[in-house]
Amino acid sequence: MCVGIVGLGLIGGxxxxxxxxxxxxxxxxxxxxxxxxxxxxxxxxxxLDDASIPSCDLIILAAYPQACLxxxxxxxxxxxxxxxxxxxxxxxxxxxxxxxxxxxxxxxELARVNGxxxxxxxxxxGTQYSGFAHARADLFRGxxxxxVPPETDDARRLTLLDRVHTLLAPIGFGSFxxxxxxxxxxxxxxxxxxxxxxxxxxxxxxxxxAHHGFSAGSYRDLTRVAHLNPxxxxxxxxxxxxxxxxxxxxxxxxxxxxxxxxDAGDRDRLRMLLAEGDRIKRxxxxxxSSA
Amino acid sequence: MCVGIVGLGLIGGxxxxxxxxxxxxxxxxxxxxxxxxxxxxxxxxxxLDDASIPSCDLIILAAYPQACLxxxxxxxxxxxxxxxxxxxxxxxxxxxxxxxxxxxxxxxELARVNGxxxxxxxxxxGTQYSGFAHARADLFRGxxxxxVPPETDDARRLTLLDRVHTLLAPIGFGSFxxxxxxxxxxxxxxxxxxxxxxxxxxxxxxxxxAHHGFSAGSYRDLTRVAHLNPxxxxxxxxxxxxxxxxxxxxxxxxxxxxxxxxDAGDRDRLRMLLAEGDRIKRxxxxxxSSA
Numbered sequence: 001m002c003v004g005i006v007g008l009g010l011i012g013g014x015x016x017x018x019x020x021x022x023x024x025x026x027x028x029x030x031x032x033x034x035x036x037x038x039x040x041x042x043x044x045x046x047x048l049d050d051a052s053i054p055s056c057d058l059i060i061l062a063a064y065p066q067a068c069l070x071x072x073x074x075x076x077x078x079x080x081x082x083x084x085x086x087x088x089x090x091x092x093x094x095x096x097x098x099x100x101x102x103x104x105x106x107x108x109e110l111a112r113v114n115g116x117x118x119x120x121x122x123x124x125x126g127t128q129y130s131g132f133a134h135a136r137a138d139l140f141r142g143x144x145x146x147x148v149p150p151e152t153d154d155a156r157r158l159t160l161l162d163r164v165h166t167l168l169a170p171i172g173f174g175s176f177x178x179x180x181x182x183x184x185x186x187x188x189x190x191x192x193x194x195x196x197x198x199x200x201x202x203x204x205x206x207x208x209x210a211h212h213g214f215s216a217g218s219y220r221d222l223t224r225v226a227h228l229n230p231x232x233x234x235x236x237x238x239x240x241x242x243x244x245x246x247x248x249x250x251x252x253x254x255x256x257x258x259x260x261x262x263d264a265g266d267r268d269r270l271r272m273l274l275a276e277g278d279r280i281k282r283x284x285x286x287x288x289s290s291a
Numbered sequence: 292m293c294v295g296i297v298g299l300g301l302i303g304g305x306x307x308x309x310x311x312x313x314x315x316x317x318x319x320x321x322x323x324x325x326x327x328x329x330x331x332x333x334x335x336x337x338x339l340d341d342a343s344i345p346s347c348d349l350i351i352l353a354a355y356p357q358a359c360l361x362x363x364x365x366x367x368x369x370x371x372x373x374x375x376x377x378x379x380x381x382x383x384x385x386x387x388x389x390x391x392x393x394x395x396x397x398x399x400e401l402a403r404v405n406g407x408x409x410x411x412x413x414x415x416x417g418t419q420y421s422g423f424a425h426a427r428a429d430l431f432r433g434x435x436x437x438x439v440p441p442e443t444d445d446a447r448r449l450t451l452l453d454r455v456h457t458l459l460a461p462i463g464f465g466s467f468x469x470x471x472x473x474x475x476x477x478x479x480x481x482x483x484x485x486x487x488x489x490x491x492x493x494x495x496x497x498x499x500x501a502h503h504g505f506s507a508g509s510y511r512d513l514t515r516v517a518h519l520n521p522x523x524x525x526x527x528x529x530x531x532x533x534x535x536x537x538x539x540x541x542x543x544x545x546x547x548x549x550x551x552x553x554d555a556g557d558r559d560r561l562r563m564l565l566a567e568g569d570r571i572k573r574x575x576x577x578x579x580s581s582a
Contacts, residue, residue, distance in 0.1 A: 122505070124507050187505065189498075192507045192510065194496075197546065198493070198546070201546050201549065202485075203572050205538055208575060209575070214415055214470075215435075216482050216486070218483055221512040221516070223572060224512050226569065234561045234565055237561060238558045241553040245550050249550060250495075250496050251496065252547065252550075254492035254495045255542065255543055256543065257492075262528065262529070274519060274521035274525055277492060281517035
């Protein structure tokens with residue numbers, strides 16, 4: 001098996017190490033020369049270029065979204081030349097960005113026009129660290145993997161999903177789910193981006209400096225993802241700005257209800273607000289455990 | 292050693308089981324007859340009453356704040372009669388409420404007027420479950436314990452803190468810190484109450500129902516404490532309403548800045564907001580690890 005990787009950050013580097021540990025040949029590309037040199041010591045066989053692309057079964061775009069699209073624009077023609085969607089010949093190209101509408105709209109179009117296979121993906125794993133130095137072969141072990149296939153007829157869609165599943169399964173993902181770019185971005189604005197914004201905003205209270213000695217577990221959980229890569233997240237969030245803005249507005253509205261109850265000294269109202277959140281949380285947990 | 296406990300919920304019940312497992316004699320009181328019966332099978336020796344109070348070294352008030360103060364009003368006279376602050380004779384009474392100003396103001400007064408020893412405490416442990424059935428002897432193992440002594444001369448204060456530390460240390464707390472009721476309530480509004488409000492409000496987004504299949508670890512962390520005891524938390528939060536309302540307002544203001552940057556399509560501003568939170572979080576983590 002041969003795997004090509006564009007961008008050797010935490011995600012791309014972890015894919016490289018994971019496939020290498022499975023015995024695959026890995027070709028890769030990174031704009032940073034030191035990263036490139038480090039990766040070629042024991043992980044990457046050779047640069048990903050027009051010579052190595054044709055031997056790849058899977059090409060993983062793991063740079064920032066814009067850089068991934070630029071690579072795809074530049075290589076759409078060669079990818080089309082070595083592929084035949086009718087016979088499943090040629091590599092499957094996937095991206096790994098945390099937002100899907102912005103990337104998939106253009107990538108689906110390039111794949112359709114040039115005749116190669118592309119599936120959007122979002123491997124839901126990460127750490128607060130970034131870069132190849134922190135990449136780990138087991139980063140994706142047990143993690144959820146979201147697949148975002150193009151709109152096409154059912155038979156071709158199933159074949160495509162089956163091929164990408166077969167290529168990705170050895171990495172050890174905990175689950176696979178399939179969704180549309182729009183649904184993905186709506187959900188991710190809530191489960192991931194809003195969580196990072198809230199955590200990042202939480203520590204800005206003037207009281208944050210004063211809590212040493214008795215911070216609770218709840219505080220640690222709430223602020224765990226306050227530490228993040230600002231450039232990467234700003235790009236992801238801006239690509240999903242409408243959904244995320246709505247989620248922030250919705251949360252602000254919900255928070256304000258508690259504040260009003262506190263200011264009014266209305267304990268019954270506060271208890272009802274807390275009971276409502278408790279009820280929703282229990283219902284969600286029940287659904288999740290019976291899913 | 293003899294320990295008296297008022298209220299056999301999660302906290303009182305866990306103190307009862309912890310001291311019993313250390314070989315202490317435990318007297319206790321709960322308004323619920325089934326809890327009382329269950330506790331007397333293997334944990335509690337006999338009810339805490341005028342007959343058993345004089346033999347106690349430590350009396351732990353672990354009911355809701357108002358109920359604790361009522362018990363203290365009713366027993367202030369007998370506690371004074373068996374105590375001598377000058378010779379450290381008589382039990383030390385502690386409460387365990389999550390807010391300290393409301394309870395300590397009255398309890399310090401009762402202790403001073405009647406001549407018995409009282410120290411406010413806040414054991415920072417808990418689970419999302421409540422009640423004696425979930426009480427565990429190891430609930431406090433490694434947990435931070437906050438002590439809130441009365442304003443008095445330094446020598447008496449040190450003696451009091453030393454006595455209460457000696458009585459509580461065998462339980463296995465991870466750390467002890469000493470603060471004032473006002474400072475405690477200001478910090479706890481931020482580290483604990485705000486975390487519960489945010490978590491409880493977070494799940495109220497209409498999107499919460501749609502995320503199954505790909506929720507991230509950040510979502511699980513953010514919503515862990517959404518499940519809570521609404522009656523208890525409404526009482527705690529109402530007793531700390533001013534501080535908590537300020538923290539909610541401060542968080543709303545911080546969140547709104549991200550929303551405005553998103554709506555304006557201002558990626559640089561969004562990146563700066565994220566970088567600011569990241570910087571503060573790293574500074575806090577550095578302080579905590581060097582403390």
